[in-house]
Structure formats: C-alpha cells, structure tokens
Amino acid sequence: MDIVEEEFINPGTRMCAGCAMQLIYRFALKALGPNTILTVPASCLTVLHGMQGFCSTKVSVLHTPFATTGAAASGIVASLEEKGLADNICVVAFAGDGGTSDIGIQALSGAAERGTNFIYACYDNEAYMNTGVQRSSSTPLGAFTATTPGGKIRPKKNMPRILEAHGIPYVATANGSYPIDLYDKFKRARDIKGTRYFHILSACPPGWRFDPKDTIYIGRLATETGFWPLYEIINGKFVLSQPSKKFLDPAKRKDIEQYLSAQKRFSNISKQDIESYRNYIRDQWNEIKRRLENQ
Amino acid sequence: MTDSKKDYQKILASVQKPVIGEAGKTGTWSILKPIINLEKCIPVKSGKPSCYNCWLYCPEAVITRTIPPQIDLDYCKGCGICVEECPAKAISMEVVKTE
Ligand SMILES: Cc1ncc(C[n+]2csc(CCOP(=O)(O)OP(=O)(O)O)c2C)c(N)n1
Ligand code: SF4
Ligand code: SF4
Ligand code: SF4
Ligand SMILES: [Mg+2]
Numbered sequence: 033m034d035i036v037e038e039e040f041i042n043p044g045t046r047m048c049a050g051c052a053m054q055l056i057y058r059f060a061l062k063a064l065g066p067n068t069i070l071t072v073p074a075s076c077l078t079v080l081h082g083m084q085g086f087c088s089t090k091v092s093v094l095h096t097p098f099a100t101t102g103a104a105a106s107g108i109v110a111s112l113e114e115k116g117l118a119d120n121i122c123v124v125a126f127a128g129d130g131g132t133s134d135i136g137i138q139a140l141s142g143a144a145e146r147g148t149n150f151i152y153a154c155y156d157n158e159a160y161m162n163t164g165v166q167r168s169s170s171t172p173l174g175a176f177t178a179t180t181p182g183g184k185i186r187p188k189k190n191m192p193r194i195l196e197a198h199g200i201p202y203v204a205t206a207n208g209s210y211p212i213d214l215y216d217k218f219k220r221a222r223d224i225k226g227t228r229y230f231h232i233l234s235a236c237p238p239g240w241r242f243d244p245k246d247t248i249y250i251g252r253l254a255t256e257t258g259f260w261p262l263y264e265i266i267n268g269k270f271v272l273s274q275p276s277k278k279f280l281d282p283a284k285r286k287d288i289e290q291y292l293s294a295q296k297r298f299s300n301i302s303k304q305d306i307e308s309y310r311n312y313i314r315d316q317w318n319e320i321k322r323r324l325e326n327q
Numbered sequence: 328m329t330d331s332k333k334d335y336q337k338i339l340a341s342v343q344k345p346v347i348g349e350a351g352k353t354g355t356w357s358i359l360k361p362i363i364n365l366e367k368c369i370p371v372k373s374g375k376p377s378c379y380n381c382w383l384y385c386p387e388a389v390i391t392r393t394i395p396p397q398i399d400l401d402y403c404k405g406c407g408i409c410v411e412e413c414p415a416k417a418i419s420m421e422v423v424k425t426e
C-alpha cells in the first residue's frame with residue numbers, strides 16, 4: 033500500500049466512536065500533506081480540532097463563522113498569492129452539509145465563480161449533527177431528524193451538480209467507506225489549479241441511528257445500492273470510479289431497502305418513499321450511462 | 328512601547344498546540360476492547376506486510392501497520408469497526424479492565 037504513513041490527527045479526539053468523518057479527514061489530510069492550510073466552519077469537525085489552547089491535528093486551521101467558509105478560503109488564497117506562496121501551499125475548506133448546502137452556499141458559489149484556487153470538501157452526514165440532528169437540505173427523503181419527526185418530505189439536494197454547473201475543473205464524490213478511493217482523489221485534486229469540489233458521504237452512528245461497528249458497512253451499502261455513486265468530473269469529463277463501475281449493471285445493485293432498514297432514522301419510511309428511492313436510483317444511473325456514452 | 332501587532336494576534340487568534348489525547352484518555356469510553364488473535368492475523372501468518380484492513384478503517388488511527396499490528400488501547404474508543412472489517416475474523420471485542 034502506498035498510502036502515506038504519517039498521521040495528521042492525534043488519537044484522543046472528541047469525535048463519537050465510529051465517526052466516518054474522522055476517517056475521511058484522516059485520509060484527506062494524509063493525501064494533502066503538511067503544506068496545507070484549512071478553514072473550517074462550525075460543525076463536528078470544529079470540535080475534532082479541540083478546545084482552547086490545545087488541538088488534535090498537526091495542520092494549520094482557521095476556524096471561520098458559518099456562512100463564510102468560501103470567503104475565508106478566498107482570503108487565505110489571496111494572501112498566499114500576495115506573499116508568493118500560493119504554489120507551495122494548498123488551501124482547503126472542509127465543512128459539513130449544513131455549512132455547505134444551506135448556510136455556506138453563497139460564499140462557496142462566489143468562490144467557485146471567481147475560480148478561486150482551492151479545494152472545498154463537504155463531509156455529508158446528512159443533518160446538523162453537532163447541534164443534535166436537525167434536518168439540512170442534504171438530509172435524504174424519509175429520514176427522521178429532530179425537525180422532521182415524521183420523516184423528511186423533500187429529497188436530498190444534489191450539491192455536486194450545483195458545483196458542476198459553475199464550470200469548475202474538478203468535482204468528485206467520495207464515501208468514508210472507501211478510504212483508498214478518497215485518498216487517490218485528494219491526491220489528484222491537489223495538483224489541479226482552480227476550484228475543486230468534493231462531496232463525501234459520512235455515516236454518523238448517533239445521527240443515523242445504528243451501532244458504531246457498522247459505520248463502514250452502512251456507508252458501503254449507500255454505494256452498493258447505487259444511491260451514492262462514486263465519480264469524478266474532470267474538466268467536464270465524467271469518470272466513474274472503480275468501486276462504482278459494476279453498478280452500471282442494475283442487477284449488481286443491492287436493493288435500497290437494505291440500506292434504509294439498517295438505520296433507525298428510516299424506521300417509519302413509507303412504501304411510497306421507498307419507491308421514490310428506487311426511481312431516483314434508476315434515473316440517476318440512466319443519466320450516468322448516457323453521460324458515459326456521449327462524451 | 329506596546330507591540331500592537333502581537334496584541335491583535337492574541338485577541339484574534341488563539342494559537343493551539345497539537346497534543347495527543349486532546350479529549351483525555353478516550354480508551355476509557357468503552358470497556359469492550361478489540362483483541363487480535365495473532366494465529367489468525369494475515370500479516371503475522373504470512374510474515375509479509377499485507378491486509379491491514381484494521382489499520383485502514385480505524386477512525387482513530389490507533390492501529391499500527393506492523394507485524395503484528397498493535398492497538399493503542401489507551402485511546403481506542405471501542406467502536407468495533409476493526410472487528411467487522413477484518414477479513415480473517417482475527418479480532419474480537421473483549422472486556423479489558425483499564426485502571
Ligand atoms: C451562525 C451560526 N448559527 C448556528 C450555529 C450553531 N451550530 C454549530 S455547529 C452546527 C451544525 C452544523 O451542521 P453541519 O454543517 O451539517 O456539520 P455537522 O455538525 O453535521 O458536522 C450549528 C447549527 C453557529 N455556530 N453559528
Ligand atoms: S455526531 Fe456524527 S459526525 Fe458528529 S462526531 Fe458524532 S459520529 Fe461524527
Ligand atoms: S475498536 Fe474502533 S477505535 Fe478501537 S482499534 Fe478498532 S476500529 Fe480503532
Ligand atoms: S484486519 Fe485482521 S487479518 Fe488484517 S491485519 Fe488486521 S488483524 Fe490482521
Ligand atoms: Mg452535517
């Protein structure tokens with residue numbers, strides 16, 4: 033295995049046992065290396081870094097208010113360019129789904145439109161977890177949260193598509209259950225100039241309501257059912273990632289009910305919603321097939 | 328004369344020092360701990376660096392990529408992911424008393 037040995041997160045963090053986000057961050061930092069400046073808005077990831085005086089990571093992090101992640105990153109990039117350090121240091125914004133798809137979308141869109149030279153990574157645990165599981169626009173259909181007691185009525189917002197519409201050079205999806213795929217993508221993205229966007233599914237035991245031992249299993253099911261395909265869009269070219277390739281064949285996909293029934297947040301989901309998932313997955317893969325054939 | 332730049336830095340940015348165990352000995356969060364049965368562990372059996380699924384999937388990075396793999400129980404949170412992801416079923420959760 034040619035994965036970097038050095039760890040950039042020290043053990044003994046405040047994250048829950050079985051947190052996929054910490055695994056995602058672990059491999060992202062390994063791929064990015066020490067010459068990286070991060071900026072992070074309020075989220076579980078803020079808490080990972082620690083409290084006053086001490087921190088658990090070995091990288092430089094600028095904590096920033098919720099709505100400002102894209103703007104904070106733009107400021108860091110501008111100052112590095114001014115100092116002539118922009119070629120050596122990679123600027124990375126790392127934010128939750130609430131901080132990305134709701135509160136920070138304006139600053140992110142602005143930075144992407146300006147072509148700011150940075151990576152923006154959203155770890156998507158599909159709710160505002162740090163404040164006790166409130167729904168975000170990235171919470172999926174039918175999921176229980178503190179603010180959707182009957183299950184969410186609206187489907188998940190498709191952030192990678194919104195970012196692709198900005199015409200940026202790199203968009204990728206990833207999943208905490210595929211750390212090698214994630215590592216390779218961060219390595220690739222590090223060497224591309226311009227705005228690069230990651231959307232990473234991040235299984236969350238207390239928020240999704242499953243046993244911490246099943247974090248990898250549940251996240252993997254999201255991809256194996258075809259719900260969360262892994263891909264890259266590099267300068268407009270759609271590339272299906274290795275772990276998702278076989279799911280082009282619908283017969284290879286597991287039924288979405290396996291994924292939903294493994295998590296108590298979906299325990300009251302309706303038959304109709306499950307059918308909507310099946311249709312969503314079918315349409316999503318038809319589109320992927322079309323894209324692959326027509327490029 | 329006061330160094331106003333330094334004063335601003337103190338107010339605007341608290342510089343944090345990296346430490347191990349920022350949240351204390353997180354090993355105390357669980358009494359169930361992963362124990363590796365070395366007779367079943369693939370790199371131990373083959374004598375070659377291989378497998379290391381436990382190292383790969385541990386969110387806490389408390390497993391070493393060595394022969395044999397070693398787990399730092401002082402900080403292992405006892406999630407059980409390594410047990411699930413070991414292809415040789417070499418790891419089991421056992422009650423380990425820590426003082
Ligand atoms: C302006 C502002 N509003 C609300 C909060 C409270 N707050 C802190 S973390 C958080 C949840 C963030 O959710 P998300 O971005 O999905 O990250 P997660 O906690 O799920 O990792 C909220 C609402 C805040 N810190 N600042
Ligand atoms: S609430 Fe979820 S995302 Fe936040 S630390 Fe716990 S497991 Fe991780
Ligand atoms: S139980 Fe969890 S934290 Fe402990 S070594 Fe295994 S994967 Fe790591
Ligand atoms: S996953 Fe199991 S077999 Fe593989 S290195 Fe770890 S303990 Fe050994
Ligand atoms: Mg979230």
